[in-house]
Amino acid sequence: MKHISKSTLLTLVTTSTLLVSGCGESTSSSAGESFNQGSDSSNSGGDQTLVFDKATFLSDITDHVLIPTYKSFESLAMEQAQAINTFCAAQISNSAELTAQKESAQMSWRQAMNQWQQIEVMQVGPLTSDSNALRNKIYSWPVTNQCAVDQDVGHYENGSINGAAYDITRRTETRKGLDALEYLLFAPNANHSCSNASLAPSGWNDRPESERLVARCEFAVEVANDLVINASSLVSQWQDGYAANIKSAGSQSSDFGSQEEAINHISDAIFYIDSVTKDAKVAAPVGLKDNSCGSAACIADIESNMSNNALANVENNLVGLSKLFLGNAVDAADEDKKIGFDDFLVAVDAGDEADQMIAKLIAAIEISQALQAQGTTMQDAVQNNPQSVQELHQNIKNVTDELKSVFISNLALQLPATSAGDND
């Protein structure tokens, strides 16, 4: 064996010790401009956003946009419940006012629905918790089930399900809410919608029409009352704590670790306009995106199909976005205008981008209004004038493209994963 000296040994030990103490990790990198959809912080306006008063922004959005919109819906839900109650009384008594009362109930539904469509782009806090349970209780589209509503008309009429008293609060979201009410108020006839008669209430189609219509309207009253409870719950959750929670973002008392996190939560809600309004409500029915009919024009995928309210829904989604962007306004010159995302952009020297965004929003709203003014429904447009729907889609896309650009590049916000890529 080879002889080694003590000095050699010492050297080895010392070297080992140095190696042990000399550890460390270093990483260097370079990235293409599209890496992580270009969300690298070096590309963002991160530091510039410091000049913007985010606390005031959160407070104004809460007090002047979100809560007023929710409250307005609560009022309309109450009016709707009253109108449906009146209509049902007329249905039961077969009053001469029945037609007028039904139209009044339908109109009240449209008003509530239009307001709700603004809230669809304001799904923040209580509307997102517990897998969006409250939102889906109020409106579960696109997950709807008219046969399930038929079943609950029967259960409600019987007063029980499997021996237990009927309790609408325990029923699936597809059996109640605005989507169920649309079916109950606008269905063209009293027949059930189940694919198999065995799924519908026993002998339903054989019963006298008047009896079925009464059963439906009585259930509509129950659904409308439940809707009021849920609308009130939304408002009270905001007033009883969530408003303070979001306004105090970044403090110990808030669930939000930072103001940026809270703002990002609101911006996540805004991107409804991309994945739902643009894609699901407009692109899919006209065949620009895959749909349940296999990419052809698809009436079945149109929202609010029975009430022909689809175009108004789209318009109100855009209006809701305007309110968030402009601060409770649909026009920058509106004297009621409060602080919105446009002011955030101005604060980071992106006033031009804010102006472009506003212009594109107004253009999209005007297109949807123009279509409605012509008396066109989404069904008509998809079938007979698909170019008009494609134009509407393009205008909404102009908005969402601008949104993606300014929110990432100028406001240092993260896009929700569903909108991070190019869905088109």
Place this chain on the structure above:
Amino acid sequence: MSKSISNQFSVSKVASSILIAFSAFAVNAQDSGEKQEDDTIEHIQIISHTTKLRTEAGSATLIDEMELEKFEYDDIHRILANVPGVNIRQEDGYGLRPNIGFRGVTPERSKKISIMEDGVLIGPAPYSAPAAYYFPTVSRMTAVEVFKGPSAIKHGPNTVAGALNMNTRSVPSSNEGMIDIGLGSDAYSKLHAYYGGESQGVGYLVEGLHTQADGFKEIDNASMSSFDPDSGFDKNDLMTKFSYEFGSGNVSQFLELKLAYADETSNETYLGLTDNDFENNPYRRYAATQVGLMDWEHKQFQLTHNISSESVSITTRLYHNDFTRAWRKVNGFRSASPATDRSLQEVLAAPEEGLNQEYYQVLTGQKDSESLFEQLLVGTNDRDYYSQGVQSDASYVISDGDLQHVIETGVRFHKDEITRNHFEDVYAMTQAVMTRASNDREFTSQNYERSTATSVYAQDTIKWKSLEVTAGVRGEFVDSKYQNLKAGFESDWLTKTTRIWLPGVSAFYQLSDHAGIFAGAHEGYVPTSPKQAPEVLPESSTNFELGGRFNNGTTKAELVAFFNDFENLKESCSFSTSASCANAGRVDEEYNGGQVDVYGLEASVSSQLSLTDTIDIPWAVTYTHTGSEFKQALNSTFELWGDIAVGDEVPYLPDNQLTVSFGLASNDWQVSMMVKYVGEMQEAAGANVSLSGVSTKAHTVVDLAASYDFADYGSIYAKVDNITDEVAVVSRRPFGARPSKPQQLFVGYKYRF
């Protein structure tokens, strides 16, 4: 090379020193009698077969061929029951794609341990995509070795937990062969054979293995579909080896070429059951799983060279592995709206809740897909991998009186790559049968990740009288690139260069011929994948262990306490963890978990009692206690974590695991029983994820095996896995409850010639 030299520095000696570490020391330090003993053992092995007290610090466990044959297991999960410190999440019941972790690291696809075959990294792309979708068929292995603690620094890149090395059959020193035919429950069958020999230094081996089964689960309405009606698998393995021994003077050399091929088709899915459905029939599979099919092919080339003298041993390996796989399975429902979209995990965790009912009815075939949101996305994750490199390991022994050094060093130049070509097809549930809803196909991920790594390690083991001190360091130098291959995304790329040094130090003090104590500390590291932004930190930890070991030739015992101090625990999104992140387009995205402590106690003892002159009672007890806690609060969207409070435990880590095995053994027969207890496991660490607060229950599985040797006429064996037919939820991932393997009977005949 002369015969005498060949005997003195035989292939097994050569191989034992390969990859090295303490084994080189162990072999060199032993007397010639032990060298002769080693000559008879497998070639490519790291841990020596010594019957004496092992003196390396760090937990190292060897399961040899005799032990492996006792239960004829095909499932690495069951084989590792006798190794302390192993945490496992079972999935398909057959162990087709194991989930193995050591000392508390996540078991997900065994991605955090270094998996080797014959001392070479065998994962499909160990640096770029470490999830072990390819795992060698253990039925053809002749030894399984597990390393934890400081010895892990020689087996990178993942040094946080440890390494698992599996040894294939070595070229026999004389002509010999074997044929093994087995049959079992659920149409299980096995045909395993090899033949090989050696003459004048030239040897060869041919080995083939085929296993198949119809599976123990039944798929709803599968016979009406256009897909395979059963839930089984079909696997083939073929391996050839050619070896050549030569040398001159006191220098011996060994050259071996290994060529191997393997393939598998298995009708596997990620979709399990709701808890209620599990109660009614744990072996049911929903109609939506009819499409499940994993199809892979693996090719392997390895050239090994060793040159040895009395004091020096250098082993060099050139290797190339190709792996291609496509796994078709239901991923989820079509996205309709963020408020109404539900992952499969959410649906199965609460099928009666809210909108989940709508989705559950479609999954089970009770309802047809009528609307867009009811259509199912069936993803085929098509991936091609390669892993290649050359590594050289050397050991050098120098002595000076009572002082002895074993200097070990190694270098590896490695390159691996994964190319993803993932796509999704849209299916509709129609009368409880999965049917294509449209011919449109969306390509979801098309990219590659490539890593080029140079690894070095150097270690000196200094022995002076009863004390052995080992100090070493590992360096990992990784250059990586991610590139999106979708048209229009050419500028979506990232290149990274990472350099890290990982030290380790340990000591062993021999108290007597039969007992010693040891302690060690080392740096743990798991690299980030090439796609991860530089802000995502690599996993890093400082690991400590303290233990004692006893071996008097009959009784072996080891007790080790360990403490892993994670500076940053890391996880990554995969379909196997749950789909909510994967469906949101964040597959392979990595998450920082911050500071976490994992600690525990590992104990093992084995011995043999003599019942009569001809009958012995071998027995062994293995116990692991593990504790863990997150040291900082964390709100994570990662499905295994959720919103974590300080003190929350790491998921899938049972507090206690105990395996007791015992039997009766005579010269020509043996009966063995293994009882394994696994404690309760949390399925998620924190709140607000779909499996928050949900645990798998503690369960005990008993396996029984027996064999009888007819000498010249071969031997027969029979075994019953899960003899009590215990039914347990082994996990609720990827989606829904999954059962352990039910009672299964196997019989076989083995003939050696």
